[in-house]
Each structure stands twice: as structure tokens, then as C-alpha cells.
Amino acid sequence: MDKVTQAIGGTCQNDPICSAFAGLLDNATWAPLVAVAITIVLIIMLAFVLRNLVHRIITRVVNRAATGGSITSRFRKNAVPDGIDALLHERRKQRAETMGSVLKHVASIVILGTATLTVLDRLTIPIAPLLTSVGILGVAIGFGAQELVKDFIAGMFMLLEDQYGVGDVIDAGAAVGTVEAVTLRITRLRDVDGRVWYVRNGTITRVGNESQGWSRAYVDVPVAYDTDLTKVRALLEHVAEEIWADAELRESKIVEQPQVFGVEQLSDSSLVFRIAAKTLPSAQPEVSRELRIMVKAALDTAGIALVATA
Known part of the structure; x- marks a missing residue:
């Protein structure tokens, strides 16, 4: 016990804060022990204060990143529907919150880990063997959990690049469906049959997103060779104008006036x-x-029949 006390006393003398506390206690025999205890308490308190401060800063940055102006005005010349703005806001919010959670965990590990090592050093416990052991253990875990690390890294880049989010319809190679949940490790999809797929992010080599930015709806209209092509084109252009004039469709689903591409x-x-x-x-x-529906009605009215295609 005396050796431990002497070691702690020597450590306290080399620490200006600890030696200052010992001086306040008139450098009594027990003063180094009390000073070291006070120093350890201050280190722990400072670590938690710093952790909470960093978490607040991260939360503020996340909240600022989760909100923002609409970027969809490029899709319309006049008004922009609320639906796409709400969708993009949710995507930004989810991405920012996920990255904020990761940053908070990393900050907690770094700050509390540093505080723990500092406390051990104040108690004269050798930390060099501990650091060596942790390093070896980290290498062993790294080799044994390569797939897990790969999934997490892929998930982080997926969120940072906003490749897809909840509600998107994607083709992930292994499965095609609507994204129901996204984590750093897996992506959960539900296909048209209601089947739920759990796809590891590290196994996704390419993603086809049908829900990002805008989509395109098209209808092919096969007609006979002897049909008046000018008349058919005029009918389809009339259908395009008619569907664009539908206020409900224009405000909730269609971004631009439909176009007739011709033959x-x-x-x-x-x-x-x-x-x-x-x-x-x-x-x-x-x-x-x-x-x-509208094309079929227009062709029936004009007496133009559709032709089956091979």
C-alpha cells in the first residue's frame, strides 16, 4: 500500500493540477491521495461535460442539415407540389439523423475512452500494455468482422450520397421493392408480393432508384399501317393537353405537360x-x-383501332 501511495504521490507531483490541490491540503501525508481523487473526479466531470457539449453541437448541425429550402423548383415553372418537398425533407432528416447518431457514438467513444486512459494513468496503472492488447484485439476483430465493417462503411457512404431512402422503390440486385428501413448494416425492402427482404449494404454493388427526383410514365399506342398518322398524333396531343388541364393530376402527380414522341x-x-x-x-x-384510359377513349371516339404487337 505504501508503494502505491508513493507512486500516486510521485504522479501527483508531476501533475500541476494535482500538486495544486495537494498544496491546498498543506501537503499532508494523505494529501496526494485526496488530490488524485479530486483530479479524477474533475477529469470524469470534464469528460461528460465535453461529451454533452459535442452532442449538442452535433444535434444543432443535424437539425440545420435536416431543414432546407426546396430544390424541386427546377421541375416546375410555377408552383411546386408539397408532396415532393415533404419527401425530400424526410430524406434529408433521416440521413442527417443517422449520420448524427454515428458521430455521437464516435464522439462518446473517443472522449470517454481518453478520459478512462487518463484516469488509469493517474492511478499509476500502466496503460501501454493495455493499449497494445486493445490494438491486437482490434486487429483480430477486424479480420473476423470484415463483412460487418464492409456493411457499415457501405451504409455510411450510401447515406452520405443519398442513394436511396425510406419509401423509395429500388432495384438492389438481390431484390426489388419499396425501402422500409435503412440502417448502417442492412436495407429492408418489401416487394410487390409483400415479401420482406433484408439486404446487407456491403453486398449491394449497384442500385436502380425509381423514386429519386422524378419519374417518367409512358404509354405505347400501336396502330395499323393504313391509319392516318397525322390524325393519331393530333389525338394524342389532345390527350396530353387534356391530362395537363386536369388540376388534380397536375398538382399531385404530373410535373410537366405530357409529350407525344411520334412513331x-x-x-x-x-x-x-x-x-x-x-x-x-x-x-x-x-x-x-x-x-x-384517356388514349383508349380518344381512339374509340375517333374510330381508330389498336393493333396487337408481337
Whole structure:
């Protein structure tokens, strides 16, 4: 016990803060022990204060990153629908909160780990063997958990680059479906059959996102060779103007006025026209169905029959 007391006393003398506390206690025999105890308490308190301060700063940065002005005005010349703004806001919020959580964990580990090592040093416990052991253990864990580390790194870059988010319809290679949850390790998808897929982020080598920015709905209209092409084009352009005039569709689903691309394909039995519309993300199926109904009604009214394609 005397050796420990002497070692702590020697450590206290080399520490200006500890020696100052010992001086306040008139350098009594027990003064170094009390001074070291006070120093350790101050280190722990400072570590937690610093941790809380860093967490507050991270939270403030996250809240600022989660909010922002609309970037969707480029899709419209006039008003921008609230739906896409809300979607982008949620994506920003989720990405910022996830990265904020990671930064808070890293900050906690660094600050509290440094405080622990400092306390051990004040107690004259050798930390060099401990650091060596931790280093060896880290290397062993790194080799044994390579896939886990790969998943986490891929998940961080996916969030930073905003490749996809909750609610997006994506093709992740292994599965195609709607994203229900995103973590640093896995992405959870639900396909059209209701099946839930858990895909590790490290195994995703490419992603096709059908819900980012805007989508395109199109309908192919096959007609016979002897059909008046000018008349068909005029009918489809009228349909495009009519669907654009629908206030409900224009405000909630369609971004730009639909366009008629003209003859898209030639076959031995038909000519194929195409009408397309730029839509909000994931709204193309609804707009495509509406286009089919309106195109069919217009062709029936004009007495133009559709031709089956091979």
C-alpha cells in the first residue's frame, strides 16, 4: 500500500493540477491521495461535460442539415407540389439523423475512452500494455468482422450520397421493392408480393432508384399501317393537353405537360406511337393507367383501332 501511495504521490507531483490541490491540503501525508481523487473526479466531470457539449453541437448541425429550402423548383415553372418537398425533407432528416447518431457514438467513444486512459494513468496503472492488447484485439476483430465493417462503411457512404431512402422503390440486385428501413448494416425492402427482404449494404454493388427526383410514365399506342398518322398524333396531343388541364393530376402527380414522341417503333403489323409524361417519384404507374384510359377513349371516339404487337 505504501508503494502505491508513493507512486500516486510521485504522479501527483508531476501533475500541476494535482500538486495544486495537494498544496491546498498543506501537503499532508494523505494529501496526494485526496488530490488524485479530486483530479479524477474533475477529469470524469470534464469528460461528460465535453461529451454533452459535442452532442449538442452535433444535434444543432443535424437539425440545420435536416431543414432546407426546396430544390424541386427546377421541375416546375410555377408552383411546386408539397408532396415532393415533404419527401425530400424526410430524406434529408433521416440521413442527417443517422449520420448524427454515428458521430455521437464516435464522439462518446473517443472522449470517454481518453478520459478512462487518463484516469488509469493517474492511478499509476500502466496503460501501454493495455493499449497494445486493445490494438491486437482490434486487429483480430477486424479480420473476423470484415463483412460487418464492409456493411457499415457501405451504409455510411450510401447515406452520405443519398442513394436511396425510406419509401423509395429500388432495384438492389438481390431484390426489388419499396425501402422500409435503412440502417448502417442492412436495407429492408418489401416487394410487390409483400415479401420482406433484408439486404446487407456491403453486398449491394449497384442500385436502380425509381423514386429519386422524378419519374417518367409512358404509354405505347400501336396502330395499323393504313391509319392516318397525322390524325393519331393530333389525338394524342389532345390527350396530353387534356391530362395537363386536369388540376388534380397536375398538382399531385404530373410535373410537366405530357409529350407525344411520334412513331417510336416499326413492326411488320403496326406503327407504335409513344406518349410520355414526367411525374413525381413513384407516381408513374398511376399516371400511366390514366393515360391508357384517356388514349383508349380518344381512339374509340375517333374510330381508330389498336393493333396487337408481337
